[in-house]
Amino acid sequence: MRQSKQFRRSGASRRLASPLLLGLGLLLGFPSFSGHADLATFLSGINRGGERWRMHMTRSPAGSLHDVEVVFNDPITTGAIADGAGLSLPDGEKVAFSSGAKDTEALTDEERVNRKAKKGRIVAVVPVTPPKDFTAGSILQRTSFLIEPKLDGERMVFAKSDIKGKEIQIATAFYKKKPPQVDTSMSPMVASLVTNEKADILATAYAPVKPDYARQSPFDSILRDDKTGGRFIPEIAPEDHAWAANPLPAEVFSEAEQKCLTSGIYFESRGESAKGQAAVAQVILNRVRNPAYPGTVCGVVYQNKTWYNRCQFSFTCDRIPDIVWSPAAWRTAKEVALAVTAGKIWLPEVGSSTHYHATYVKPNWGPTMKRVAKIGKHIFYRTYGGGWS
Numbered sequence: 001m002r003q004s005k006q007f008r009r010s011g012a013s014r015r016l017a018s019p020l021l022l023g024l025g026l027l028l029g030f031p032s033f034s035g036h037a038d039l040a041t042f043l044s045g046i047n048r049g050g051e052r053w054r055m056h057m058t059r060s061p062a063g064s065l066h067d068v069e070v071v072f073n074d075p076i077t078t079g080a081i082a083d084g085a086g087l088s089l090p091d092g093e094k095v096a097f098s099s100g101a102k103d104t105e106a107l108t109d110e111e112r113v114n115r116k117a118k119k120g121r122i123v124a125v126v127p128v129t130p131p132k133d134f135t136a137g138s139i140l141q142r143t144s145f146l147i148e149p150k151l152d153g154e155r156m157v158f159a160k161s162d163i164k165g166k167e168i169q170i171a172t173a174f175y176k177k178k179p180p181q182v183d184t185s186m187s188p189m190v191a192s193l194v195t196n197e198k199a200d201i202l203a204t205a206y207a208p209v210k211p212d213y214a215r216q217s218p219f220d221s222i223l224r225d226d227k228t229g230g231r232f233i234p235e236i237a238p239e240d241h242a243w244a245a246n247p248l249p250a251e252v253f254s255e256a257e258q259k260c261l262t263s264g265i266y267f268e269s270r271g272e273s274a275k276g277q278a279a280v281a282q283v284i285l286n287r288v289r290n291p292a293y294p295g296t297v298c299g300v301v302y303q304n305k306t307w308y309n310r311c312q313f314s315f316t317c318d319r320i321p322d323i324v325w326s327p328a329a330w331r332t333a334k335e336v337a338l339a340v341t342a343g344k345i346w347l348p349e350v351g352s353s354t355h356y357h358a359t360y361v362k363p364n365w366g367p368t369m370k371r372v373a374k375i376g377k378h379i380f381y382r383t384y385g386g387g388w389s
Helices: 002-029 039-044 109-118 139-144 167-172 218-223 255-269 274-289 297-301 327-341
Strands: 055-059 068-072 086-088 094-099 355-358 370-375 378-382
Touching: 255 274, 255 297, 255 327, 274 297, 274 327, 274 355, 274 370, 274 378
Parallel strands: 068 094
Antiparallel strands: 055 068, 086 094, 355 378, 370 378
């Protein structure tokens, strides 16, 4: 009895140990539950093994390469399933496997794959060229700035600039000159004689014009002080009389005075060139400036008009009717009169002359004066001692 009990105990122990060893072997040979089933069992629905193996099918995102997705609920157990895994069904549809914990991306597969492959890297960089009129210097110039200068024992100090008095000259060198502007306020024939762009401020016929930077720099037009108050003052030569550098009376710009000056130019020199007519106008206005003569244009032109052939200008006392037969010549004389009065035309060769005569006559006063110029058929004289009456 004792042996049979002992035999039964050992047999029972062997019966209990066998399942235990079998279970231990299964545990060591298959560490995870996925070893109990393969992928075919998951798809066929065999051996579902519990709720953790439950799967369901969802619609694929728009633009995907597959038709349907199979989603597994358990993300831990199905974590070994790689993204992009799937299979093709007999009917041609494509099925993709995915984890239920995976968030669905809004992008399509094509964009998602390209973005991961590129990873936001810049493919190419196109250099931007600087503007045409801009230069940052050459490479040698830029690198030369990094070189430490050698002083050779000399010291750098702040020195006083030596450009004082040359500011306008230096600044003028940096402005771009433009071609001279064409003056459309007068005929080309008269405009060719212009020597002064700034007309007398009282000459209302000439509207203020923009500065002509071809003849004058912008710095000169701004920085130079106008000491004349806008009036025209002739630039006389040292041998000219001092009274010639006086401004004309304001009355000379009136309509009556300009008509008297136009008459003197027309009847005395209508056959001359525009320069010859301007020279006659300058003589008449010089007499207005001269204290020895009347202070008005009409007073100068018609002085002693009642003395037959002994007046100052012969057309006023020759007893021939003064009729304007050429309107075109009258318009030219009128234009010359205003230009000379306004100071736009000043002939240096005539200067402060107060007398002239035709080349075909020899008056007795000629040798008593200084001959200064010959323009056309007229010879011009300047008096000695400051004046003549």
